Amino acid sequence: DGGITQSPKYLFRKEGQNVTLSCEQNLNHDAMYWYRQDPGQGLRLIYYSQIVNDFQKGDIAEGYSVSREKKESFPLTVTSAQKNPTAFYLCASSILGSSKNIQYFGAGTRLSVL
Amino acid sequence: AQKVTQAQTEISVVEKEDVTLDCVYETRDTTYYLFWYKQPPSGELVFLIRRNSFDEQNEISGRYSWNFQKSTSSFNFTITASQVVDSAVYFCALSEGGKFSGGYNKLIFGAGTRLAVHP
Numbered sequence: 043d044g045g046i047t048q049s050p051k052y053l054f055r056k057e058g059q060n061v062t063l064s065c066e067q068n069l070n071h072d073a074m075y076w077y078r079q080d081p082g083q084g085l086r087l088i089y090y091s092q093i094v095n096d097f098q099k100g101d102i103a104e105g106y107s108v109s110r111e112k113k114e115s116f117p118l119t120v121t122s123a124q125k126n127p128t129a130f131y132l133c134a135s136s137i138l139g140s141s142k143n144i145q146y147f148g149a150g151t152r153l154s155v156l
Numbered sequence: 157a158q159k160v161t162q163a164q165t166e167i168s169v170v171e172k173e174d175v176t177l178d179c180v181y182e183t184r185d186t187t188y189y190l191f192w193y194k195q196p197p198s199g200e201l202v203f204l205i206r207r208n209s210f211d212e213q214n215e216i217s218g219r220y221s222w223n224f225q226k227s228t229s230s231f232n233f234t235i236t237a238s239q240v241v242d243s244a245v246y247f248c249a250l251s252e253g254g255k256f257s258g259g260y261n262k263l264i265f266g267a268g269t270r271l272a273v274h275p
Contacts, residue, residue, distance in 0.1 A: 082165070082267060082268075083267055083268075084160070084247060084249075084264075084265030084266050084267045084268060085201075085247070085263070085265045086265075087262060087263070090262075100262075130199065132199075132201065134201075142189050142206070142208065142251070144191070144203050144206055145203075145263060146203065147193075147200055147201035147202075148200065149198060149199050149200040150199040150200065152199075
């Protein structure tokens with residue numbers, strides 16, 4: 043079955059540590075996105091990528107980094123510079139980065155600070 | 157400015173009741189798209205519907221229906237004869253197609269409405 047796989051489901055970060063969230067899709071989509079969800083709030087865009095080896099900052103990119111070496115993969119690193127990393131992180135993909143295209147989401151990774 | 161407002165934070169109903177989730181949006185573009193997503197307790201966002209700004213026809217899909225009114229900038233979602241499985245957080249989102257979109261598919265989400273359906 044085609045879909046988006048995020049791992050791990052739960053992740054804990056120690057002070058000063060970088061952690062990486064995995065996102066893999068087998069939908070053959072060109073565009074991929076990372077969102078952050080905080081309680082009682084909508085999703086906010088962290089980074090997006092429309093093509094391999096290219097990505098752009100979203101609204102809240104500070105303290106995060108990404109890479110897009112393969113079409114199927116778009117990992118997100120939460121760096122020690124992100125002072126409030128506790129949140130639910132969702133990865134999405136779409137056919138192309140066009141406004142009409144539907145974004146499909148993974149099941150998310152819940153990140154907590156120890 | 158682009159904005160999506162879901163004024164209802166939480167709604168609680170008893171099974172078989174009808175319930176309407178409100179969504180009001182703001183945009184400068186004439187071309188835009190509106191979406192509804194469902195987020196069950198598992199966390200994954202599930203796509204429900206997409207509507208473009210030029211299509212004001214209401215849509216019905218089983219127990220779900222959507223009412224799009226450009227005059228009031230609203231895109232409301234009604235669940236008829238609600239069921240326990242409808243319990244979830246529902247998000248309304250806006251995507252702009254014109255010059256303000258920044259050239260990519262940026263979704264602006266509302267804060268979500270948590271629906272609890274009790275037996």
